[in-house]
Amino acid sequence: MDLTKHLKLAVPLIQAPMAGVATPALAAAVSNAGGIGSIGVGATDAVGAHEMIVELRGRTDRAFNVNLFVHGNAKADPVREAAWLEGLAPLFSSFDAVLPAKLQTIYQSFDDDPDMLAMLLETAPPVISFHFGLPSADIIAALRARDIFLMATATSVEEAKAIEAAGLDAVVAQGIEAGGHRGMFDPAATDDALPMAVLTRLLVRHAGLPIISAGGIMDGAGIAAVLDLGASAAQLGTAFVACPESAADEAYRTALKGTGGYHTVMTSLISGRPARALANRFTALAGQLDGRLPPDYPIAYDAGKALHAAARARGEHGFAAQWAGQGAPLAREMPAAQLVDVLRVELERCRAGRRPLLPAAP
Incomplete structure (x- = not known):
């Protein structure tokens, strides 16, 4: 064809x-x-x-x-999900935000x-x-x-x-x-x-x-x-x-033009599935989570979106899902x-x- x-x-x-x-x-x-x-x-x-x-x-x-x-259908795992939220708790606290009590399958x-x-x-x-x-x-x-x-x-x-x-x-x-x-x-x-x-x-x-x-x-x-x-x-x-x-917001556009565009990262931390994003505070979280594994996609994304919303409310845009490929600097x-x-x-x-x-x- x-x-x-x-x-x-x-x-x-x-x-x-x-x-x-x-x-x-x-x-x-x-x-x-x-x-x-x-x-x-x-x-x-x-x-x-x-x-x-x-x-x-x-x-x-x-x-x-x-x-x-x-x-595929996400497999709910209350123990894993609770551990994930526990790992994110200090970040929510730093933004004076309430930690979600439970994660949902959002998609x-x-x-x-x-x-x-x-x-x-x-x-x-x-x-x-x-x-x-x-x-x-x-x-x-x-x-x-x-x-x-x-x-x-x-x-x-x-x-x-x-x-x-x-x-x-x-x-x-x-x-x-x-x-x-x-x-x-x-x-x-x-x-x-x-x-x-x-x-x-x-x-x-x-x-x-x-x-x-x-x-x-x-x-x-x-x-x-x-x-x-x-x-x-x-x-x-x-x-x-x-x-x-x-629909990219101004923070996304600014990040695309910054140094993060030269260092995109494949991560599962944001949504629970591997995805390539601009390097930011979210993609750098692995070392702070003590080996915890994110819940299945899209359950983990519920936490990721909540964290981004909490951070953005305080003027911090480093926890956004700023998806970008390795050619980002050529945008x-x-x-x-x-x-x-x-x-x-x-x-x-x-x-x-x-x-x-x-x-x-x-």
Whole structure:
């Protein structure tokens, strides 16, 4: 399949969903400029997701992507959760905040959310992508019957083969460089931590589906490189965080331009699943927690969000989930449509055999 022609792309680019950061305005701007804009709805319910899709459709008549979390059910462990809260207690106290009495499972997996499925079958977004795993065969069949283009994240050849066997249309090859949550189906499994380029080549060889490369891609030269590796398109997330249409707050934007961008960290402390973030006070907590393990995702995220809220109320922004990939220092501040145009020019320059332009320093 020629992904560019099938999805009517002017540039082989998908903006990563980035739940909590990617707004309908951002996604629409990317789609209108010739890429595929995305929204992540894993952190909301069917009503919230419906509102986002309606707003997005009101801003663009082009294809867009709706991303869903398909994580396994969190296993409640009161002893582990109590120990985790005990470890965080001094921090809450330092911000004069009340420690949560109990942690909740704050996000529902798409595989267990019939209301979300019903809403998606009704609205039929052009593209749907899955992260953390795959929904049931019945759900996939129902979505395919609505002529929705389906894709899912893979961090390994085995996961890509499972995506192909499930009958999806494309694979997002997430390298270890990528910002945000690792898309591993099983977070307890050994992670080979394959870089984007190696994973792309492996999936081009072993998977029979179009490959969309993700991880550390920030400019047109990066897009050109993954196309040369055999990918059909590139997915960029961190590159769009600094755009005015994103929901990133001022502290996030400032941190993206700071030294933390050169030292991103893979951590499970914030949410309970491995995720790459800008280095900040939260990512540095491991040494203060006496070897405690965070509760399962998304139970641990309940604590992480509460700690961030307590700190922010006191003017401290170092406990935010500031997701970013290893290409963070290459981020550029400009409207999303302008960034897509810049990426297109950079890509065309590289494809014409000319030396790639260096992105301007932030």
